[in-house]
Amino acid sequence: MWLINSPIGRKVVMSVTGICLILFLTFHCCMNVAAFFSASAYNTVCEFLGSNWYAVLGTLGLAFLAVCHIVYAFILTAQNRRARGDERYAVTDRRPEVSWASQNMLVLGLIILIGLFLHLYNFWGHMMFAELAGVSVAHDPADGFAWIQDTFANPVFSILYLVWLCAIWFHLSHGFWSAMQTLGFSGKIWLKRWQMIGIVYVTVLMGVFAFLILSFWLGFAPSYSSAL
Amino acid sequence: MDTNISFTLKVWRQKGPNEKGHFDTFEMKDIPGDTSFLEMLDILNEQLIEDGKEPFVFDHDCREGICGMCSLYINGHPHGPAQGATTCQLYMRRFHDGDVITVEPWRSAAFPVIRDCMVDRSAFDKIIAAGGYTSVRTGQAQDANAILIPKDAADEAMDCATCIGCGACVAACKNGSAMLFVSSKVSQLALLPQGRPEAAKRAKAMVMKMEELGFGNCTNTRACEAECPKNESIANIARLNREFIKAKLAD
Numbered sequence: 245m246w247l248i249n250s251p252i253g254r255k256v257v258m259s260v261t262g263i264c265l266i267l268f269l270t271f272h273c274c275m276n277v278a279a280f281f282s283a284s285a286y287n288t289v290c291e292f293l294g295s296n297w298y299a300v301l302g303t304l305g306l307a308f309l310a311v312c313h314i315v316y317a318f319i320l321t322a323q324n325r326r327a328r329g330d331e332r333y334a335v336t337d338r339r340p341e342v343s344w345a346s347q348n349m350l351v352l353g354l355i356i357l358i359g360l361f362l363h364l365y366n367f368w369g370h371m372m373f374a375e376l377a378g379v380s381v382a383h384d385p386a387d388g389f390a391w392i393q394d395t396f397a398n399p400v401f402s403i404l405y406l407v408w409l410c411a412i413w414f415h416l417s418h419g420f421w422s423a424m425q426t427l428g429f430s431g432k433i434w435l436k437r438w439q440m441i442g443i444v445y446v447t448v449l450m451g452v453f454a455f456l457i458l459s460f461w462l463g464f465a466p467s468y469s470s471a472l
Numbered sequence: 473m474d475t476n477i478s479f480t481l482k483v484w485r486q487k488g489p490n491e492k493g494h495f496d497t498f499e500m501k502d503i504p505g506d507t508s509f510l511e512m513l514d515i516l517n518e519q520l521i522e523d524g525k526e527p528f529v530f531d532h533d534c535r536e537g538i539c540g541m542c543s544l545y546i547n548g549h550p551h552g553p554a555q556g557a558t559t560c561q562l563y564m565r566r567f568h569d570g571d572v573i574t575v576e577p578w579r580s581a582a583f584p585v586i587r588d589c590m591v592d593r594s595a596f597d598k599i600i601a602a603g604g605y606t607s608v609r610t611g612q613a614q615d616a617n618a619i620l621i622p623k624d625a626a627d628e629a630m631d632c633a634t635c636i637g638c639g640a641c642v643a644a645c646k647n648g649s650a651m652l653f654v655s656s657k658v659s660q661l662a663l664l665p666q667g668r669p670e671a672a673k674r675a676k677a678m679v680m681k682m683e684e685l686g687f688g689n690c691t692n693t694r695a696c697e698a699e700c701p702k703n704e705s706i707a708n709i710a711r712l713n714r715e716f717i718k719a720k721l722a723d
């Protein structure tokens with residue numbers, strides 16, 4: 245099976261799962277924008293997804309993508325360290341052409357994973373999981389807006405989420421164009437285009453997330469004044 | 473006029489593939505700036521031989537940047553601080569008086585050290601033997617206009633073919649990946665009509681040979697292209713990925 249036993253195949257798995265996760269982030273971001281304007285609009289989205297079969301199926305699909313991405317990351321890193329040999333260079337130097345993020349994707353990925361656990365605890369655990377398991381929680385599981393208010397009222401969570409977004413930004417600043425390169429949609433000209441598209445796209449995406457966090461933390465979102 | 477410089481030289485010494493290695497330190501005095509790096513090492517070795525010591529072992533051959541034999545990792549860079557040049561094309565004027573210059577061998581599991589800074593790069597020959605050629609008999613040289621080839625494709629193929637197989641890409645890569653070498657060797661044929669009939673077979677055979685020999689997976693850090701003495705581009709790697717994925721999907 246070439247997706248397991250060839251170096252390019254393994255990278256194809258990383259690329260395809262990575263691109264799918266970026267698409268999910270885009271979808272996630274669009275839903276969150278609703279919470280900026282109206283609490284009821286956001287809660288309608290939450291009720292629509294809730295713990296319905298399609299949302300559970302989607303979550304399982306996402307979990308599968310994320311697990312593949314992470315498991316392959318560890319396999320690739322282990323293989324790459326072995327390929328480098330036992331003896332390390334005494335002196336190393338990085339050319340400016342080599343981005344810092346590209347050489348630290350695993351570390352960035354681990355930071356993102358830790359943030360993901362926090363995020364799942366803050367929201368998924370109180371919403372979909374609470375509904376599925378029938379656990380009673382402080383708010384109605386479908387009242388997503390209340391969970392947003394609760395979480396971001398805490399400055400520690402808000403700052404942790406902002407740090408998390410920075411890690412995702414660095415991870416994707418390399419990850420996006422790298423995925424295109426691995427899938428072969430790149431060349432001397434398209435390499436630069438993908439890099440630019442990736443940076444702009446990721447900056448907009450993370451910028452919107454960061455803006456939303458600040459608006460809930462500092463309470464300047466229009467939905468806050470209407471909810472109070 | 474170049475000035476003479478004096479500096480400290482730290483070189484990697486290792487008796488054999490399975491021996492433990494260490495650095496030896498030498499003080500080099502009054503080396504003219506227009507001495508090439510390899511000539512500087514010749515000066516060192518003459519001193520060592522005069523003193524009755526073992527000379528420092530390193531690979532070299534043509535000393536004009538076309539054979540790909542010289543292979544020293546100098547101050548954190550394969551082929552030293554200069555870009556687009558091999559170790560033999562590096563001159564001492566690049567360094568300053570009082571510098572510490574550290575010389576190490578290519579470090580990769582697939583390139584075991586033979587002695588000191590000489591490594592075994594026959595893994596590259598095995599990759600070429602796996603398919604880096606066309607197997608048709610070509611006979612006499614043809615007229616240049618017998619098969620029409622667009623100028624862009626011919627130029628690009630020529631650029632790919634300038635890869636001298638020195639292994640700097642593997643030495644620079646934190647993953648010990650040989651993708652820049654393999655992709656250049658696949659590209660130089662894939663871009664030309666003569667190489668197309670066997671393109672899919674070649675890409676698969678060479679990539680799987682690379683895997684078998686223990687080279688790493690490419691993570692697109694671009695360290696290879698920044699260090700390549702022949703300025704090979706990672707566009708070649710994208711082309712190889714394309715060739716390989718197409719070949720596998722067609723299977």
